[in-house]
Amino acid sequence: MRLSDLGEDALVARLTRKLPRNASLLVGPGDDCAVVGRRSDAVWTLLKTDCVIEGVHFTGETDFARVGWKALARNVSDTAAMGGEPQHALVTVAMPPELDVAKADALYKGLRRCARKFGVAIAGGETARSPGPVFISVALTGWVERARCVTRSGGKPGDTLFVTGRLGGSRAGKHLDFTPRLREARWLTEHFSLHAMMDLSDGLGADLPRLARASSCGFELGELPCTPGCSQEDALSDGEDFELLFAVHPRQASRIEKTWPFRNLPLTRVGVLTANTKLLPVHGFDHFA
Amino acid sequence: MRLSDLGEDALVARLTRKLPRNASLLVGPGDDCAVVGRRSDAVWTLLKTDCVIEGVHFTGETDFARVGWKALARNVSDTAAMGGEPQHALVTVAMPPELDVAKADALYKGLRRCARKFGVAIAGGETARSPGPVFISVALTGWVERARCVTRSGGKPGDTLFVTGRLGGSRAGKHLDFTPRLREARWLTEHFSLHAMMDLSDGLGADLPRLARASSCGFELGELPCTPGCSQEDALSDGEDFELLFAVHPRQASRIEKTWPFRNLPLTRVGVLTANTKLLPVHGFDHFA
Numbered sequence: 001m002r003l004s005d006l007g008e009d010a011l012v013a014r015l016t017r018k019l020p021r022n023a024s025l026l027v028g029p030g031d032d033c034a035v036v037g038r039r040s041d042a043v044w045t046l047l048k049t050d051c052v053i054e055g056v057h058f059t060g061e062t063d064f065a066r067v068g069w070k071a072l073a074r075n076v077s078d079t080a081a082m083g084g085e086p087q088h089a090l091v092t093v094a095m096p097p098e099l100d101v102a103k104a105d106a107l108y109k110g111l112r113r114c115a116r117k118f119g120v121a122i123a124g125g126e127t128a129r130s131p132g133p134v135f136i137s138v139a140l141t142g143w144v145e146r147a148r149c150v151t152r153s154g155g156k157p158g159d160t161l162f163v164t165g166r167l168g169g170s171r172a173g174k175h176l177d178f179t180p181r182l183r184e185a186r187w188l189t190e191h192f193s194l195h196a197m198m199d200l201s202d203g204l205g206a207d208l209p210r211l212a213r214a215s216s217c218g219f220e221l222g223e224l225p226c227t228p229g230c231s232q233e234d235a236l237s238d239g240e241d242f243e244l245l246f247a248v249h250p251r252q253a254s255r256i257e258k259t260w261p262f263r264n265l266p267l268t269r270v271g272v273l274t275a276n277t278k279l280l281p282v283h284g285f286d287h288f289a
Numbered sequence: 290m291r292l293s294d295l296g297e298d299a300l301v302a303r304l305t306r307k308l309p310r311n312a313s314l315l316v317g318p319g320d321d322c323a324v325v326g327r328r329s330d331a332v333w334t335l336l337k338t339d340c341v342i343e344g345v346h347f348t349g350e351t352d353f354a355r356v357g358w359k360a361l362a363r364n365v366s367d368t369a370a371m372g373g374e375p376q377h378a379l380v381t382v383a384m385p386p387e388l389d390v391a392k393a394d395a396l397y398k399g400l401r402r403c404a405r406k407f408g409v410a411i412a413g414g415e416t417a418r419s420p421g422p423v424f425i426s427v428a429l430t431g432w433v434e435r436a437r438c439v440t441r442s443g444g445k446p447g448d449t450l451f452v453t454g455r456l457g458g459s460r461a462g463k464h465l466d467f468t469p470r471l472r473e474a475r476w477l478t479e480h481f482s483l484h485a486m487m488d489l490s491d492g493l494g495a496d497l498p499r500l501a502r503a504s505s506c507g508f509e510l511g512e513l514p515c516t517p518g519c520s521q522e523d524a525l526s527d528g529e530d531f532e533l534l535f536a537v538h539p540r541q542a543s544r545i546e547k548t549w550p551f552r553n554l555p556l557t558r559v560g561v562l563t564a565n566t567k568l569l570p571v572h573g574f575d576h577f578a
Binding site: 015021049091095125139 | 382388393412
């Protein structure tokens, strides 16, 4: 059997079975970040890794400064989705020996720009030879106050579902220049008690079922806020929006809308979590399909 | 200019200039691990990332369980080289969709085996599609008592240089089955005050000059302990030995030899650090040459 026969979610479920854990691993594989610490600690550590690959996430013609930005920004978005702040990054880059040094320079320029913007220190890394595509893997540590840590699994039937920003259109270039919603997530976890949150990396159509499943809920979906020029279908399935999806008690929903201070970023009710766990067949990006 | 014109050390020096840092980054890029914490903390955090790539570190015919072992063991070896213990791993794997699921299973089997052997919890990871080679990047956190943390930069002229084990012969398969010298490093840092330590990943010929340079020293090299069937030249330049290289005050050298409790692992004086920083032209593995 090939990976493509299995599909991404089934592959991940298969590979993450029986992984060695320890007592300090509070949240393991399957959420936006792993959470490490003692239950009683006031501040927990967040751990996350993600990668971007030439021929999958970008091409040889893409501006490598934007690729560097994206490689780190994806991880920053994941720490935001847990309600936390990023801290230290480790950068692994595999490049073919014939690559122009100027491209490697540009890649690091983008990484540095993203790191400075979000207060990340680049603590180390690894440079290796690639026999083909350029490959960038970034691991990121972060922290979150225990009381502000939000996972995917705390959603409850009846919760209101919100997304930030507008969805769809990543292929037109947005996926290289997105701003992780760190400020917005920190504001949300400072003022509200969110039940569940994640960032949208594979499209709402793939990601919302993951949040619902983790929360043992189903969902109903209304109209989505679309990037200009995009259809509802694009908004569901383009992927790489890197907007926040979160679930809150319906009593908090109006107050969030009324006090939302980010004038340039829409906040939209897109649906509700339900007790009926029979999920609608909506689809986002499957890496192995 | 191409990466291959620049060479690995010059490339790394170029890319790690001007990287954003912060106050908690005590040791940044250039050592076996990054060290994070406050100077006054009793225990510091170690951070490390490393990767193995099909067509560079292994082939499609290699047993993927051994590849998985190696991918994590390389990082465990780096935490050992700082005098510390590994803790949580993040695993990034990029695979082509046509890969046999059994190979992905084997890869994770090897990762799990290594994790259990060295007390590592696998905290999370990322699975992505590769347009070509299989690519595995592992990030590892660890910890070390402040008093036992050993960097590359503390060597002094006159220090005795030791290596554990026998060098050379990695290409015959040793590089897939090596045992990180975690027990040995922990014993050393428990009983002795080492000046400098690193693990040998690119061969003594490339790695010793790095330790000497970091310590602002030169070195003189004697006879090396060779893997049976290997020449002195192989021992210098094959790479991927994953043995420890360390520098101690000559007064401690005899006591280490007399009390060394690891009967099956030789410990060999291979040279001394000198005040003359004009380095001998010895060469190990250059990833971009």
